[in-house]
Amino acid sequence: AEVADFVYERTNGHPFFSLEMALALRDNGIVRVDEKSLAVAYDAAQINRVQIPQSLQEVVIGRIQKLSDPLQQTLLIASVMGRSFGLRDLEEIYPFPNHRLLLRSFLDKLIFLDFIQIDANEDTGIPGYAFNHLIVRDVAYDLVEPKMRRNVHAAIAQLLEKRFEPDDIHMANLLAHHWQQAENAGRAVHYLGLAGEVAFANYANSEAVNFLSQALALDARQGFICRTEQRAAWELILGQASVLWTRYEDGRLHLEEGLRLLGQPIPAGDSQSRTLFQVLRAFMQQNRNRLRPDKIQKTDDEAERKSLIAASQASSRLVEVFYHAGEPLKATYLAFHALNMAEKAGDSPELAEAYAPMGSFYSFMQLHRVARRYFARALTLARQLRQSSALAYCLVVVITYESGLGHWAQARMLARRLDRLSQQSQISRRRLDAAQLASLLYCLQHMSAACLLKGDQIVTRAQRLDDRRFEGYGHFALAYGHFLEGDLAKCAQALAALEPLLPGGQEAVLDTHLAHNGFGLKTLCELRQGNLTQARKAAAEAERYQGGAYQVSYYTLPGYVGPVELFLTLWQGGRGDVAELKRQAQKALQALRFYALTFPIGRPAFNLYQGWYHQLCGNQNRATRHWQRGLKQAEALKMPYEAAFIRELWGASLGRGSATGRSYLLEAASAYKELGVWYELKRVQLRLKDGATG
Incomplete structure (x- = not known):
């Protein structure tokens, strides 16, 4: 399909052009041909890099050179405008004023000579045109003299600027392209950055990452022509978009760079003790704020307020990064840090988002009354401000909290509310959150059919958004659903789809909780299939991601259960050294106990396996x-x-x-x-x- 689309797009089905292009793909090793089939040999992206065959270029160049000078000039200038173009636009940017009144007749001749055609999509009453073949357009573009090409691109950009609306992503991207080709880097950077800002505001995270990455890279190549404040703002938006697209490593780098440029760097916490000290200091500041809210030193300076809000929002996104990276202390510090800064800036969506993780922290400490007060503050403020994005984030955190307590009906109701809100507001990331959280609820309640249905939904949506982390959760839900139904072959198949996304895989994503669950489930699947060596390996991997006394993820129960059940099953069946299996079971049970102390939903499993352990020890009572x-x-x-x-x-x-x-x-x-x-x-x-x- 990729090959056919590529050839047709460039040749419009022209037999000679199609044959020459197909042969070029074969000769460049892009496609593999045998007696019965044709397929892309490598990454499909390689197909777009193939050069137009010399024989094709010569044919097209020969046809163009036979044109009269006015027709040649018209064709070449039109090629700078793109595959399609309008008569009025061509008249405005045409560099030969004496010929402008003749343009329609020139274009009619080019239609007759089979270079261009009337654009069927034009419905304004003003003629629109398109090149018959993309190859013709590309060859013509390459024939434009460099200075003329730059001037025409600049003229097109100036024309488009007159029509530009600030929220038009497509137009901003087009302007960036033309200014870049006109070698006006400053204007190109401006419009790339603007396109990224608009994309981010519309929750198009992958597009925001693309545009802002280009803007910052071009700015760097030009020796940093943008103001530091502008680069800081773009780095922070790029970091947030990367996190929301679950590219956590990239997100962390850009957020930390943005905070550095903003003059609000994250304090170095290169040791556990130093990070703990930072947590305690931020914790004490927050306690003072709660005891004496009237003493919070709120700023009256608008520039400082914007800086505080930007830093708070970046810190909140870094909480997510460190949470999934398995660094809970850093996540805790940044949660306090984000809230302390947001409170100085006054009411804002960022303050609502900063309240929510505080509720999680106090719930981990078993201070549920305090936790609920923070959750209430978060939800109330987000609703008062009518800020859908902040409300959706707060709902994610509250659903997580209710799930860990085993409040299944409440969690499912909130997940449905999150899904509706995200759908209405077109926040695709939060729809994935809603689906993921719902799937984990079904897994924990052993609802196999619902697991499978939700897993399919997640995989489909995640692949459409190119979000590999969420795709991993979809594969996990599918694997768990098949495991519950006893279909171990399909479970293993889904786990095989998940494996490349786990640590050590070719496309590994940063999420220790997904890794913990994935290896825990693999342990049980291999055990039930009798693959004891593989089960032991998976259990060893799962144990790498076990938390200690400070537990922060309710949905990793399968990651704890896998190793415990493996060692107790082997011990009961006499398959291994009893003393060693007993020691391993004790260790795995201790990890499960820490989990159960924080999350009530782990307590039945802990007592189940602890009872099994004592029964194997001969202590029936x-x-x-x-x-x-x-x-x-x-x-x-x-x-x-x-x-x-x-x-x-x-x-x-x-x-x-x-x-x-x-x-x-x-x-x-x-x-x-x-x-x-x-x-x-x-x-x-x-x-x-x-x-x-x-």
Whole structure:
């Protein structure tokens, strides 16, 4: 398809041109041809770099050189305008005034000679024209004398400037192109930057990254012709757009450079102790602000206010970067730092966004009343300001909080609200957030069909936006859905699609939480397929991303469960050194315990596996106490899978002939059947059939 589109676009189906272009693609190694098929040999992007074949150039040049001087001049000048052009525009920029009244007749002759055609898309009543073949336009453009080419580009740019509307991205990009070809770098940089600003304001993050990267690169090549303040602003917008497009490494570099240029550099935190000190200092400042809000030193200077808001917004985006990079202390410092700066600037969308992460921080500290006050401030201010982007961000943070507490209905309701808001406001990034958060809710509640449906949606949307990180979450949701249904082959297939995006992969994205979950699920998939070596490797990878006592991600439960279940299963089956497996299980359980201390949704799983551990140690009483506690927690949190698993283990541990044990196993089988988790259902049915213990 790429080859056919490329050839047709340049030749318009002309047989000779098409053949010559196809041969050039083959001879340049761009396409691979055998007896039955033709395909792009390398990256499809290479196809756009192929040179027009010499034979084609000679044919087109020969035809152009046979034209009279006025026709040649008209054709060459029109080629500078692009593939298509209008008569009125051509008349205005035509450099030979004496011939302007004759332009229509010149164009009619060029139509007759098969160089150009009437543009069918023109509906203004003023004739529009287009080159018959892109090859003709490209060859003609190359024949324009350099000085004439620069002058015509400048004339076109001046003409377009008269019509320019500040929010027209396409026109800004076109102006940047013409000024750049006219070798007026200052004007080109200006319009590239403007296009980037408009794209960012319209949530077109990939376009903003493209335009602003070009603007800053061109500015640097020209020896930094822009003011420092302008470069700072563009670096910050570029950084924010990169983060919102989940290009976190690039985002961090641009945000930090922008803050440096702004005179608000991030303090160096090259050691854990230094970062902790910064956190404590910022924490104390925020406490003072809460105790004495009237003492907050708000600025009256508009320039300083803008600087504070820009720095606060950049710091909020860096919170996201460090959060996903697995550096929670730096993320915490920047969250406090962003809020302290935003409060000095007064009410703003950036202040609303800065309140939200504070709620998360206090929830990690189990100070839920304080957390809810910050969330309320965030949502209230965003609504008062009627700022959709800030409100959407705050909803993302609150959904995350409610999910970690197991408030499933509330979290799903907020996710639907986020999706509607993002759709209405055309904030594509937040629609992906809504879908991702919903998929994780389905995963944690073991709702396989919903996982698969949402996973498909995420992959489709993410691929359309070229967002590899969100695509990874889509593949994870698909893998988890297939895992729940017991289709291990499809689970492995989805995990294989995810693998290149994990650390060590060819297209690795920066997200330790995705890596943690991906390797945790791979551990269980390989275990159930009997690939113990691969399961152990995946468990070792998952353990690299386990947090310590300071837990910040509720949705990494699968990353903790994978290693625990692997080591306990191997221990129970006698497949390995018992002492070593016991040690590994203890270590994995300790990590899960830290998670459960922060997030209530981890407590049923912790007590499930801790009970299993004690049962394998021969301590039935301690096992029973953990299972009783875990069952109560699972039922309170509406986590039926964990409740069924506890009943299965508990029932099996009671031994043959136990009526209570059989009752537990039957209850587990019923729950598994209702959930549609067929692997577990078969397992418990075997226990019932054999009456086996353990």
